[in-house]
Amino acid sequence: MKKYIILSAISIVMLIASCHKDIDIYNADDFNAQIVVNSITGVDSTIKVFVTKSVIPGQLSDSTIKINNAIVKLYEDGIFKENLTYVNLPFNLGYENPSKPYFKSNYIASQNHTYTIEVEAIEQKATAEFSFPTRVSTVELLPKECTSFDTSEYMNSYCDYYLNFPLDITINDPEDEKNYYMINVFVKRYDFAYDTIQEILYDTIYSDINVNGWLGFDNTITDVQYVNAPIPSSDKPWDRSYIFNDEVFNGQEFSTTLNANISGEKLKDVNEITLYYQVFTISTELFNYYVSINKYNQTSGNPFVEPVNIFSNVEGGIGIVAGYNMHYDSLQITLPDNEIGNGK
Template structure:
């Protein structure tokens, strides 16, 4: 019986193998196109980076950068500047965009189809009021020789008020930065005790969390009505044309002392909002085999990439 059973299993395996069919699929090869990436705003001179697209199965790490393109910028239909190549795919100009204007960028390079994109830089929506209250949060435990002590981080609960312009769809992004002062011991070769301390000051991007309705009503609701990430994206759909106060928490530093909290409110073009929204969704879904594929927004005609405008207001909070 055992021999007969083993023979039956072998026969079944051979049958399955003999039914295997190899199918060759010819994937269409798209032509190489220009890729243009750049964000413009009134506080900075114009800069964009240009490269070439690559085949979807090309696993090389670096894109081919383009340094011989002709790049022209138009403001409200009139040419205002031709960007200069700086190498490594970068093109710059001393021209600074104006809030309330529309812009078109055109780029061409030898052997590739010319590309074009348009966007707008909306007027600044200012931060009308802002408060930041500190709160301690336990983040873990530190143990030495069986002596365990809790580790705390100081977070900041922020309320940001704005007045939304009427009769238009508006798109916003909030980011926070912290200025941190930290010290590190300095040792010499003859002592285990520090001989002094080096003090450094650095600025870092803060992590944000929020359960505010304008944030949790978007695709970024992660199950408990809260959002977390390096920036908050939202629209004026709930408060169009009215004042609104956004509530969120800026997480503190795990080392050093925070001396300043910088809150930035960006008024985005629709292009930049759609790009950032789809980019965040794609990053969130990465590695989930059951998640829907999210293509990142592209507004480059005949090419790929993003060319978008924004304006920004900021408030600096000095921390005692």
């Protein structure tokens, strides 16, 4: 009897163990790496191009993707301008990670031109084009005409205070062209390992405010959001940008209300706050890229969704090469005299 029990147990174990098998689909001998080119450039600035290569899934590291012998050429309207210079700074002060190498132009890219980046590396050639969209002509950001803010303050379990208030934003959308917008609104803050705006990262007014440094938006303009824009959410900074197109207001003045909120432990000690805002016009490619990366982030690991391909506009390779234009300004808001905003 004992023999049968042991045999049965072995059979069951074999049966369960045989319910899966591994297959090797990433054979290094058959794998062809692709050139990866990433460059997002603002108008009237030099061009910075990151060149790496793709690897077999699971093998990604600084060393495996590194390409240091690439030739990166810049063309303006089809005319060769220069070979970009390789920049490899070993470390950044105060940071654990070494800097990532890149290629930099001396040439300043400007409006009304088309730029071509051509990369030769790992016996391949990849090219991509970009130009700059028109800068947004009129931008107004105002506290909603109300005189009192919705200071529905309360403390959460982390003893943070929340401040909510609506902001009216107005954009004058040019006609006869498809426009894509990205809006960032933020406050300056004390210390945060990553932020969206490098030049103000440490330029903090409220040095003791431990805020998240960003504003969240309600779905107040659902008609637009559901047309093409991703819903700002999740923990990725680019999700916090409000990205949309002009499909429903092409050629018109577009106004909407952003419902902003700020949180922070010491928020109760302030009575004035400065909001910084950027209204970007971005290219179609950059819009598609942000939408796809947002979709990817939202669905990654979801077995019920087909995998999302992150948008690429690099011929002969992978990556995004695009341009943007930006309107940048600030707005000072005096908080109402209440328990939060009266400086008590």
